[in-house]
Amino acid sequence: MVKLIRTLADHGDDVSCCAFSSSHLATCSLDKTIRLYSLSDFSELPHSPLKFHTYAVHCCCFSPSGHILASCSTDGTTVLWSAHSGQSLTVMEQPGGSPVRVCRFSPDSAYLASGAADGSIVLWNAQSYKLYRCGGVKDGSLVACAFSPDGSLLVTGSSGGDLTVWDDRMRCLHSEKAHDLGVTCCDFSPRPLSGGEQGLQFYQLASCGQDCEIKLWVVSFTRVLGFELKYKSTLRGHCAPVLACAFSHNGQMLVSGSVDKSVIIYDIGTQSALHTLTQHTSNTAGSMSDQQKQLIEDWSEEDVSTWLHAQGLEELVGVFQMNNIDGKELLHLTKESLAGDLKIESLGLRSKVLRSIEELKTRMDSLSSGIPDEFICPITRELMKDPIIASDGYSYEREAMESWVRKKKRTSPMTNLVLPSLVLTPNRTLKMAINRWLETHQK
Structure with missing residues (x-):
């Protein structure tokens, strides 16, 4: 039996990633923030949201102990936070400043991997915060990565469709085309497969992609016999690109989320679907649908205040509340009304408000036309x-x-x-x- 426990709707833009520790839930968003919740009652922690990034936050993950939270962003940085206080511990800049798409801790918390849009993958020392090793792929952005349970292997996935396997010294062991239109996520089962010879480890790896498929792989590795990646099977059920997949803590189930708005939970043993969850009313990727457009027009004054905070315009909350600006009024604001009616004297503030509103309208228009957002040119x-x-x-x-x-x-x-x-x-x-x-x- 799967049932909805709680819906969290605090972010002001698309939610890009979620992560659990033993006591906390972390979510990050295109609104540049990371939010932390207590697992006891899903209340937001006092030091949340965490703010540092100047552009969209793409990924967040906890260290195995749960004490440290990592986040990475389009701004080219990976930030380490104290999960208990929300204090920023360090800021690690990707070589070249390329947007960072994914980050993962090694199982022993010794290292943190960060993959970027230029195809670079960096292994950071999580204690000294120094760059340890780095590598890169030539075809596409790095959008996914996962460590094997013993930390001896790192697998990365690219928008070009390749799965690449690295050893603990960041030497490339193998690269294989896995998904035609690009890999979106990959994850190792936390438990090794049985039946391996002495000194030989077998692991199960799942990957998903823009081709609407989830693929299962068997990974074997020994320093004597070398490395092997074998395709095992394909799990189907989604009718649109699959954006995320993850094994359960015991490795017996796999969950996937798709642009088709559904979440499917699979039994790994039988490779059959146990549950299909269809409560999402917008794409699981977080895109804004016609229904969300209507919701924006129905925003309350408090909703507009939340949106202003998410855009970094906290200083205008009082002005908007004083003038009773709700969702419908927000969408009809002009430079004349901002200057004349709302008395906002700063040209920079007026321009920032108008840009944010135009971005909101543009996303609404492109998605209400039914065109997938990834097919839309960011300029035109x-x-x-x-x-x-x-x-x-x-x-x-x-x-x-x-x-x-x-x-x-x-x-x-x-x-x-x-x-x-x-x-x-x-x-x-x-x-x-x-x-x-x-x-x-x-x-």
Whole structure:
């Protein structure tokens, strides 16, 4: 029996990741914050939300002891926090400043891995906070990683579709194309498989991707005989890209979440679906649907205040409350009304409010049209026809990005960081996905 215990709706934007410790739940979001909850009653802790990142937070994870929380962001940093006090312990900057997509602690808490949009993977010493080893992949951004239960292996997954296996010295042991349109997540079963010879460890690995599939793999490794990755089987059930997968603590179940708005729990022994959860009313990825658009128009004044906090505009909460600005009024604010009616004198503040409102409207418009958000160019906010990958790891419409560069903008449109290169690489897998979507949805 699976039942809903609690719904948490404190973030002001898409929730990108969740993580458990023995006593806490952590969630992170595109609203730049990390929130912490007590598992005893799911109340938010006094020092939550945690704020440092200047761009979207993509991933968070606890150390095995649960004392330290790591978070990583588009701003190119990985931050370590005290889970009990919320104090920032250190800030680790990814080499090159590339947006960091994923972070994971090793089982013994000695190391923290961080993977970035430029394909780099860094192993940090979690005690000294110094860079220990690093590596990289050539095809795509690193979006997933997982340590084997004994910490001897690290597996990374890329947006190019590859699973890459590294040893504890960050030497590449193996790389294999696993998912056609890109890997989205991977996870090791916490318990080794039985039947291995002396000195030979067998582990089960799960991966999922944009191809709507979950794949199971068997990993074997010994320093004498070497490494082997064998495909075992495919779990199906989702009809859209699968964004996340995770084993239960005993390795007997696997859970997956998909863009099709469902969560499926599988029995690993029989490889059959035990439960399908369909309570989500928006994509599990967190995209904003027509229903959410209606909810924004129905926002209360308190909801607008929460949104202002999430945008870093706390100083305007009093002004908005004094003028009874609710969701409908928010969507109709103009530069004239901000200056004249709300008496906001700062040009910078007015501009920031308008930009935030335009981002809200743009996301509503693109998603209400039914077009997947990953098919929308971040610059034009229109369906891409000739998508390319820039050196920041993001995809754009070629003409729009070329125009951006011609205007002598050497910075990324998404991260505002300096682009390490102006080379634009055709994103053929994304173009194929867009063409497939067009064939299905445009008759």
